[in-house]
Each structure stands twice: as C-alpha cells, then as structure tokens.
Amino acid sequence: MEWQQHGRRQVYGSPWVEVWLDDVTIPGIGRIDHHVIRYPKGSTTSVVTNELGQILLLWRHRFITGRWGWEVPAGWAEPGEDPAHAIAREVEEETGWRPGRVELMTEYDAMAGISNAHFRSYHVTGAVKVGEPEDVSEAARIEWHSEADVVKLLTSSQVSDGPSHAALSYYLGPYRLACG
Known part of the structure; x- marks a missing residue:
C-alpha cells in the first residue's frame, strides 16, 4: 500500500x-x-583493506551514546559531489592513507520509515600512507586489523556504529561471496 x-x-x-x-x-x-x-548530504562509508587482507579502523568516542568503538572511515558527500570522490577525500583526511581504487560495494536506506538517510559503502584498496590525519578530532587511534579480529570486534559489540557495522558485515559476507 x-x-x-x-x-x-x-x-x-x-x-x-x-x-x-x-x-x-x-x-x-x-x-x-x-x-x-x-539529511541534506549523502553519507559514505568505506572498508579499507591492504594487500595482507587487513582492514583499517578508527577507535573513537561518540558523545551522544557515551561509547568508544571501532569505526570505518566515513563522511558526507557535499551536494553535487561524486560520493566515490567524497569517500576518498574522507579516508585520507581521517586516516592519512590515500586511496588507490574506490569501488562501490552497496547502498541502502538506513531508516526508510522515518528518514531519507541514504548510505553508500565502498571498498577501498591500494591505499598509500601520505602523512598524519588532517583532522585529529576524528580518532584516538587508527589501526589495521585482521579479518578474524574484525569478526571478533563485530560480535563483541566493539563496533557499535550502525554504518560501520553494516559496511563491515556486508564486506565480510555478501560482497566477498559475490566477488569470489
């Protein structure tokens, strides 16, 4: 209806x-x-992987929930900005790693019954360290984690941010199965 x-x-x-x-x-x-x-701006998230199969995560505090947790690099796409360009910019600003390849994994409406919150999740590969993060307020730590560790983080509620949880779960499940 x-x-x-x-x-x-x-x-x-x-x-x-x-x-x-x-x-x-x-x-x-x-x-x-x-x-x-x-939301006037589109939201982008990324799963950044390296040649060892590790995933880059940010350890940060969210004052609204009062929780610390691991998150993927994420941010807003400005009106008219290509979301793939936006996430490449966000990854570099937040982590100091410049993306090589940026490939769309999935997109979804997070709360379709009450909001237009639309998320695009990307898989980023070939990142090269170019310096320190531009915005030191983004994370207390930035670390590479093995896939096994990421699964443990997901199942132990150490990834509590919804867009991060969705991006990592999608990457470890349907995306990897579809890409063989």
Missing part, C-alpha cells in the same frame, strides 16, 4: 539535519502528521 503525501512543513533545519512534518494518508489508518528526518 502506498502512502499519499498532501504537504509538508519544516520544523527544524540546519546544514546537517532537517526535521519535517509530512501530511500523509496511510491506507487503512487515515490522515496523520508523520515526522521525517532528512
């Missing part, structure tokens, strides 16, 4: 996030105001 949208009004807006009330009719329920969170 398809919802019918009659209109919308913005409740809050910033360059980072917008909150809207959409006037919709839901079949079988009726007409309601539905809260919608919109």
Whole structure:
C-alpha cells in the first residue's frame, strides 16, 4: 500500500539535519502528521583493506551514546559531489592513507520509515600512507586489523556504529561471496 503525501512543513533545519512534518494518508489508518528526518548530504562509508587482507579502523568516542568503538572511515558527500570522490577525500583526511581504487560495494536506506538517510559503502584498496590525519578530532587511534579480529570486534559489540557495522558485515559476507 502506498502512502499519499498532501504537504509538508519544516520544523527544524540546519546544514546537517532537517526535521519535517509530512501530511500523509496511510491506507487503512487515515490522515496523520508523520515526522521525517532528512539529511541534506549523502553519507559514505568505506572498508579499507591492504594487500595482507587487513582492514583499517578508527577507535573513537561518540558523545551522544557515551561509547568508544571501532569505526570505518566515513563522511558526507557535499551536494553535487561524486560520493566515490567524497569517500576518498574522507579516508585520507581521517586516516592519512590515500586511496588507490574506490569501488562501490552497496547502498541502502538506513531508516526508510522515518528518514531519507541514504548510505553508500565502498571498498577501498591500494591505499598509500601520505602523512598524519588532517583532522585529529576524528580518532584516538587508527589501526589495521585482521579479518578474524574484525569478526571478533563485530560480535563483541566493539563496533557499535550502525554504518560501520553494516559496511563491515556486508564486506565480510555478501560482497566477498559475490566477488569470489
């Protein structure tokens, strides 16, 4: 069943996030105001691997959840910016490693029932160390981890960031199976 949208009004807006009330009719329920969170920029994540099969991760604190955890390099694509270019820029800024090849693995809508949060996840190979990270606020540590260690991190809740969890799980599962 398809919802019918009659209109919308913005409740809050910033360059980072917008909150809207959409006037919709839901079949079988009726007409309601539905809260919608919109993101003006697209989100990109990456699984950076090296020739040893290791994966590059960032150890960082997230003040909203109050948790430390391992994450993949990620960031926003500016309006009109190629998302593959955006993730290459983010990887270098956050880690000091310049990507070689950047290949789209998958894309998905993280919270399709309430948000337009759209993520693209890339596999980055051939990275070359070009210096220290440009933004020292991104991570307390940047380390290469074996695939076995990444699986342990995923299953022990040490990767709690949703986009990182999705990118790593997709890379270790469907992506690797499809690429043979």
